[in-house]
Amino acid sequence: MKALTYHGKGDIRCESVPDPTIEDPRDAVIKVTACAICGSDIHIYDGVIPQMKSGDVLGHETMGEVVEAGSLVKNLKVGDRVVVPFTISCGECWFCKHGYYSACDRTNPDHEKAETLWGHSPAGLFGYSHLLGGYRGGQAEYLRVPHADVGPIKVPQTLTDDQALFLSDIFPTGYMAAEFCDIKPGDTIAIWGCGPVGQFAIRSAFMLGAERVIAIDAVPERLALAAKAGAETLDFHKVDIYEAIQSMTKGRGADACIDAVGTEPDPTASIDSMVDRVKVAAFLATDQPHVLRQAIQCCRNFGTVSIVGVYGGFVDKFPMGSAVNRGLTFRMAQTPVQRYMPKLLERIERGDIDPSFVVTHRGTLDEGPELYKTFRNHKDGCIKVMLQP
Structure with missing residues (x-):
């Protein structure tokens, strides 16, 4: 599949990487219908985020259609439209049970690195360094979603991808x-x-x-x-x-x-x-x-x-x-997105806000590297880039 990958400061490429697969019974795989470049991704582009490795797949604002679900994922079925929160949370630890999903203490396999820097580790994040789990991101054609029984929220057919995508991060934040x-x-x-x-x-x-x-x-x-x-x-x-x-x-x-x-x-x-x-x-x-x-x-x-x-x-x-x-x-805080998604989805459905107002630029994954530059340099009035694989 195609994906946007990191190869050093200022070097983002669209290249072929292996397709994701179910690795755990709580996983799901989604076909990405929309993703976005976040301001946080620009910190990666600028080389200020530690523990990035060449070839890492970027992106943490993602939505799409479920194409495969693990045997323990009972809340989703193939064909569901979902938005995926950027934080990966187990739903079972003390922090998740108290609504602090972004502090989940079970989903960062690189927790020792984070503890050395910060004292304690937060949750794993999609596409955001090997300090936070080294998970593949969602600026790709497909995405494996760990703990899919906790994270993604279903999107009604009455909403467009433009309206729903930003529930993944920037609207809750x-x-x-x-x-x-x-x-x-x-x-x-x-x-x-x-x-x-x-x-x-x-x-x-x-x-x-x-x-x-x-x-x-x-x-x-x-x-x-x-x-x-x-x-x-x-x-x-x-x-x-x-x-x-x-x-x-x-x-x-x-x-x-x-x-x-x-x-x-x-x-x-x-x-x-x-x-x-x-x-x-x-x-x-x-x-x-x-x-x-x-x-x-x-x-x-x-x-x-x-x-x-x-x-x-x-x-x-x-x-x-x-x-x-x-x-x-x-x-x-890093936003405990799962805590906010349901009530903000209701606000969108009620018409309190239409999040699509923020999109100024659109493109494909092939155009992604150039759009990173456009966003980084505020060219052509760029405020938000939305990609459609």
Whole structure:
């Protein structure tokens, strides 16, 4: 089958790989009808995610049709349309039973590597390094889905692939980011990053009752899409973000701040972001936390900082003094997607949101390597790439 594979920094290829098969009675195999390139995949493309190996199949936003199911998969049958969450979860461990599916402690065969870096291992992820299981991803014609009796959710025929696909990751992630803010009537939520996750965070914040959303980015098309949703936008190349938010909130600060950027902010945003980039290049740091620092400074006293951007290791010059002395609350996670999928599917069916709004570019797997470049470089107004094998 065809699949998009990793061969080093900036080197993504569409090539032939062996077809997946049932390896465990709880497996299913799906024929992929739609998949997407995620902002998290760009971190892989840029070479900042450790433990990637040449030939690894990429992708963790996937949906399709069940073509084979293991003997213990009773909830799915051949022909079902399903969306597959990016986290692989057993459904039986303490974490899964408490709804923390992304912390499943049984699905990462590389857990010792993760424990060395983080202390404890999270769940295995599709297409996201041998730190998180080395599982093949879903930017392919077919995908083996471990623990298929726990993960995938059936999609009604009334919804298109465009509407359903993003239940796999970015819609739940954006919604969780907003939910972490514990939004009250009248609240102002500031969101750094108007990429796909940021766009869903904006809309989710309004759905959860925010009065104002301030969206921060520098890509015109992203800011325009944020404004279309009702957000007030700030271009960090044109204004001092701290001063602007102080002015917009009469000096109090935003009630909650969402970091939807993570480890690779624009290095031209400020002096400290340039220094961060130099440190990473010189192997003096693993992450670039400029956005996180700014979100902390812009958050009101006893406000919340919600972090859904990807960080891999250690951050430098973290303003702990600001966080402690002003009583900030931090909420962060890899999204336990299974926890959110049913209620967000209901919102789509009710017409509260049509997730297809985020798609700007489409293509085949053969076109995937070039579309990685388009997405990475924000070319041609690219906000989200959807691939149809």
